[in-house]
Amino acid sequence: MSALFDILASAGLWAAVLRIATPLILATLGALISERAGVLNLGIEGIMTFGAMVGWLAVYNGADLWVGLLVAALGGAMFGLLHSVLTVTLGLSQHVSGLGVTLFASSFAYYVFRLMVPVAGTPPTIVPFQPLDIPGLSDLPFFGPAFFTQTAPTYLAIGLAIALAYLIARTPVGLAIRMTGENPHAAEAQGLNPMAIRYGAVIFGSALMGVGGAFLTLSAFNSFFPTMVQGRGWICIALVVFASWKPERALLGAILFALFDAFQLRLQTVLSGVVPYQIFLMIPYLLSIAALAVMARRARVPQALMQPYRRGER
Secondary structure: HHHHHHHHHHHHHHHHHHHHHHHHHHHHHHHHHHHHHOOOOOOHHHHHHHHHHHHHHHHHHOOOOHHHHHHHHHHHHHHHHHHHHHEEEEEEHHHHHHHHHHHHHHHHHHHHHHHHOOOOOOOOOOOOOOOOOOOOOOOOOOHHHOOOOHHHHHHHHHHHHHHOOOOHHHOHHHHHHHHHHHOOOHHHHHOOOHHHHHHHHHHHHHHHHHHHHHHHHHHHHHOOOOOOOHHHHHHHHHHHHHHHOOHHHHHHHHHHHHHHHHHHHHHHHHOOOOHHHHHHHHHHHHHHHHHHHHOOOOOOOOOOOOOOOOOOOO
């Protein structure tokens, strides 16, 4: 028991939690914005993979790290536009389109990577974002190394979650997004353009997914490999439901999953040889399923989610 307490009281654990949570926060916010406007985007996994690749490739070829994040956002937005054309304009199945985007984006990312980067024994690397030293905060006992030695994209992700929570709940833009996701015909009656709002939400949300993927190559690691997203996109879909489509809860949900993941990694070192390591790998997902089962009962799904909108039809 003391070993478990020591793990939870470790500043290193909480620093790892924020690192692990960052791509989940960004991608979950992207999915949440899209779904609040009424469009399900199952392309998260592929968009994150593509964002990770193009962001890294831009920096590998001499671009600044922030430019790499911008390139990843543009790459994600490109697939968001594709998904919007298929689902918003053409009214095709959002499930099928999203899965198609995932398969296409993942495969295209690997193809471009192999086309642009020569095959080598070890993957080429870049110099990633470095942890920020915040005067007066980074030197605090426990809290400094735990929360104030992160890289800039982590603080960006947390700030975006707070900003989007305010935008959705307190601004006319947020009201328009919510109205479109609940009743696009009512939004149209108020002089809004539901199709334009859905386009904007999906494209912006996909851009955030691309940035979430780029965090893996530009901050968490320093190279790209095709399987590095490792199912994070599918976790984000569950986190949206867990969060009841609210950005502030999405932030907490991503941190909670990251805590489960970081905790099991350290638990393996304590109980190594006693319990099979596969059990530890299952822990974050089992706990997430349990939390999702509890929260999903209270979640209120946007009424027009996955319903195609056609102007003038009822």
